[in-house]
Amino acid sequence: MALPLSYSWRNVRARPMRSLLTTSVIALVVLACTLLMGLISSMQSTFTETGHELNLIVLRKGSDNDGSSQISLEAYQAVRYFDGIARQPEGDQPLISPELVVQPFFRTLDGGRENVLVRGVEAIALDVHDQVHISEGRMFKRSAGEAIVGRGVAGRYEGATLGEELEFGRGRWKVVGIFDADATSFESEVWVDVRELASDAKRTIPFSGARIRAASKADLETLERRIDDDPRYALDAKAETLYYEEQSSASATLYIIVIAVAVLAGVGASFGAANTMYAAVQARTAEIGTLRALGFSRGSILWAFQAEAVFLALLGFVLGAAGAAIAAEVLTSALGGVAVGAETFTTSVIHVRIHSGNLLGALILSLAIGMASGFGPAWRAARLAPIEALRKA
Amino acid sequence: MDAPMIDVRHVSRHYLRGGDDVHALDDVSLSIPAGKFVALMGPSGSGKSTLLNLISGIDRPSSGEVIVSGQALPDLSEDELARWRARHVGLIFQFFNLIPVLSALENVALPLLLTDLGKAERRERAETALRVVGLEDRLDHFPATMSGGEQQRVAIARAIVTDPDLIVADEPTGDLDAKNAEAILDLLRTLKKGFGKTVVMVTHDPRALRFVDDAHHLDKGLLLDDDAAERASAALHASMGPGPRTTEVEP
Ligand SMILES: Nc1ncnc2c1ncn2[C@@H]1O[C@H](COP(=O)(O)OP(=O)(O)O)[C@@H](O)[C@H]1O
Numbered sequence: 001m002a003l004p005l006s007y008s009w010r011n012v013r014a015r016p017m018r019s020l021l022t023t024s025v026i027a028l029v030v031l032a033c034t035l036l037m038g039l040i041s042s043m044q045s046t047f048t049e050t051g052h053e054l055n056l057i058v059l060r061k062g063s064d065n066d067g068s069s070q071i072s073l074e075a076y077q078a079v080r081y082f083d084g085i086a087r088q089p090e091g092d093q094p095l096i097s098p099e100l101v102v103q104p105f106f107r108t109l110d111g112g113r114e115n116v117l118v119r120g121v122e123a124i125a126l127d128v129h130d131q132v133h134i135s136e137g138r139m140f141k142r143s144a145g146e147a148i149v150g151r152g153v154a155g156r157y158e159g160a161t162l163g164e165e166l167e168f169g170r171g172r173w174k175v176v177g178i179f180d181a182d183a184t185s186f187e188s189e190v191w192v193d194v195r196e197l198a199s200d201a202k203r204t205i206p207f208s209g210a211r212i213r214a215a216s217k218a219d220l221e222t223l224e225r226r227i228d229d230d231p232r233y234a235l236d237a238k239a240e241t242l243y244y245e246e247q248s249s250a251s252a253t254l255y256i257i258v259i260a261v262a263v264l265a266g267v268g269a270s271f272g273a274a275n276t277m278y279a280a281v282q283a284r285t286a287e288i289g290t291l292r293a294l295g296f297s298r299g300s301i302l303w304a305f306q307a308e309a310v311f312l313a314l315l316g317f318v319l320g321a322a323g324a325a326i327a328a329e330v331l332t333s334a335l336g337g338v339a340v341g342a343e344t345f346t347t348s349v350i351h352v353r354i355h356s357g358n359l360l361g362a363l364i365l366s367l368a369i370g371m372a373s374g375f376g377p378a379w380r381a382a383r384l385a386p387i388e389a390l391r392k393a
Numbered sequence: 394m395d396a397p398m399i400d401v402r403h404v405s406r407h408y409l410r411g412g413d414d415v416h417a418l419d420d421v422s423l424s425i426p427a428g429k430f431v432a433l434m435g436p437s438g439s440g441k442s443t444l445l446n447l448i449s450g451i452d453r454p455s456s457g458e459v460i461v462s463g464q465a466l467p468d469l470s471e472d473e474l475a476r477w478r479a480r481h482v483g484l485i486f487q488f489f490n491l492i493p494v495l496s497a498l499e500n501v502a503l504p505l506l507l508t509d510l511g512k513a514e515r516r517e518r519a520e521t522a523l524r525v526v527g528l529e530d531r532l533d534h535f536p537a538t539m540s541g542g543e544q545q546r547v548a549i550a551r552a553i554v555t556d557p558d559l560i561v562a563d564e565p566t567g568d569l570d571a572k573n574a575e576a577i578l579d580l581l582r583t584l585k586k587g588f589g590k591t592v593v594m595v596t597h598d599p600r601a602l603r604f605v606d607d608a609h610h611l612d613k614g615l616l617l618d619d620d621a622a623e624r625a626s627a628a629l630h631a632s633m634g635p636g637p638r639t640t641e642v643e644p
Pocket residue numbers: 387388408409410415416417435436437438439440441442443444
């Protein structure tokens with residue numbers, strides 16, 4: 001039978017200062033990596049959770065985002081009468097939302113400048129994008145110079161509070177409502193009346209594109225094909241969820257960068273922990289000789305020291321993960337989220353949340369640090385010859 | 394009493410140290426009967442520990458045979474030797490060599506982890522062993538909170554917990570004051586008398602001679618014959634100065 005785990009654990013506790021120091025280094029690495037992974041996953045989920053699975057986004061062929069697309073009024077009118085579009089429960093209007101997107105600069109409260117996505121919509125947009133709920137104030141009135149702002153925008157930019165005025169384009173826009181959208185990227189947008197925005201922007205073609213709610217999954221596919229194949233307007237329809245996933249593709253690259261950072265930091269932390277473990281082997285040479293003399297095998301010595309290193313790393317994981325959770329909470333609650341530039345170059349305000357996958361990643365990182373840092377010292381301990389080790393008493 | 398418990402035949406042990414060949418033991422032959430308490434004596438560096446380590450199977454001879462309880466130790470592989478030690482030998486050291494992070498009870502129960510015994514049984518045996526050495530009220534004490542004498546008694550409990558035939562002790566009183574040293578020597582003698590153990594002890598403490606059945610003397614890696622041993626022993630006594638002494642050395 002091997003040495004009990006309590007032997008390894010108690011040795012970790014027997015040198016509290018040294019263990020705490022080693023653990024803190026690992027904890028810092030875990031904290032940084034967990035937080036970065038959390039940021040990226042939150043960024044990803046901000047986009048991937050945006051959009052409805054029955055929604056289509058209709059753009060001009062060749063445009064990959066609604067900031068660079070234009071569709072004509074006739075095209076919109078034609079699509080509006082296609083079959084398979086869901087209807088408003090009351091009113092019986094087809095659920096199609098014509099939209100115009102512009103990306104003006106807004107001034108942040110701390111003096112910076114950021115591109116913000118301003119979406120011109122009609123009232124029906126609230127039915128097509130049913131993730132969006134007005135939580136304070138009310139919907140804007142048409143042609144009244146009014147705007148509603150997302151939760152991530154509110155309080156972040158000059159004038160972006162209920163009752164104040166935003167300045168962009170040629171006009172001033174009074175903020176009459178604040179909306180939530182389940183932490184999706186809509187929360188980083190400003191919504192105004194589409195026709196008012198078009199005339200402010202002096203656009204002759206009033207729409208960037210349209211969003212359509214299909215009546216069913218099958219209708220979504222039929223509609224998509226029909227819009228894509230219509231020879232008259234050169235339109236491109238795409239599932240809205242897919243569209244937002246593509247918007248988040250940059251985060252995959254970021255993820256790889258974070259993994260590289262985690263590996264490098266992990267190697268650094270491993271050296272620190274290995275140092276501690278080598279010192280422990282050195283200090284306990286006679287003890288190792290005693291255990292071997294009593295009949296414990298090289299293998300059980302190896303495992304006891306390996307376990308000790310893993311305990312240090314797991315302790316680091318617990319501290320680091322807790323630290324990351326606290327930091328994420330502070331970033332989101334106290335600072336109102338983290339602003340990042342998305343693919344479309346408008347700013348998205350991310351609610352940083354540590355996902356279980358991030359914790360799993362950090363746990364694997366910690367275990368790797370524990371295994372890597374423990375192996376050399378444990379191997380040295382296991383290879384000590386009992387008589388030589390006993391002479392160190 | 395008759396079959397030799399330990400049979401050391403023409404054993405040499407050489408160490409290579411910085412290119413030099415150190416003859417720690419040179420052609421030593423020695424036989425120790427079962428159920429005896431035997432001392433290995435001699436000046437520092439004379440090879441006492443080396444011989445003891447060969448007898449307890451912690452070390453291997455460069456040449457020669459070491460047979461303990463009929464088992465030729467050099468024939469065993471490293472793992473077999475470790476298992477053999479765990480079963481047949483109880484080890485006692487000068488500096489007690491207790492595990493600091495384990496309580497007295499856990500230290501004593503440690504060798505039982507190498508057996509098939511269940512947890513309850515292990516605890517019970519460890520308690521019994523601690524009762525034998527008179528420490529039944531110290532089960533949960535850690536080594537650092539105990540005196541040297543107490544620690545050595547815990548170590549003795551650890552040595553007897555597996556009920557081995559042979560107990561080896563390397564200068565068990567070397568780090569203790571006179572009173573504690575006597576108590577430990579007395580305890581070792583009790584293990585022989587009361588439990589029929591064979592006890593081999595390395596010491597250069599002449600007081601030990603009162604407790605042992607037999608003493609063998611080493612010098613520079615050689616085992617001294619009886620005459621030379623007599624002289625060595627007398628010299629040792631003379632060096633102690635005046636005072637009442639008894640010698641119970643059997644010729
Ligand atoms: N592992 C070793 N490596 C080199 N020399 C050793 C080793 N162990 C013992 N020796 C040498 O062998 C001789 C006998 O040592 P030892 O048996 O420990 O003596 P004693 O126990 O009688 O003091 C000494 O000269 C010692 O330095």
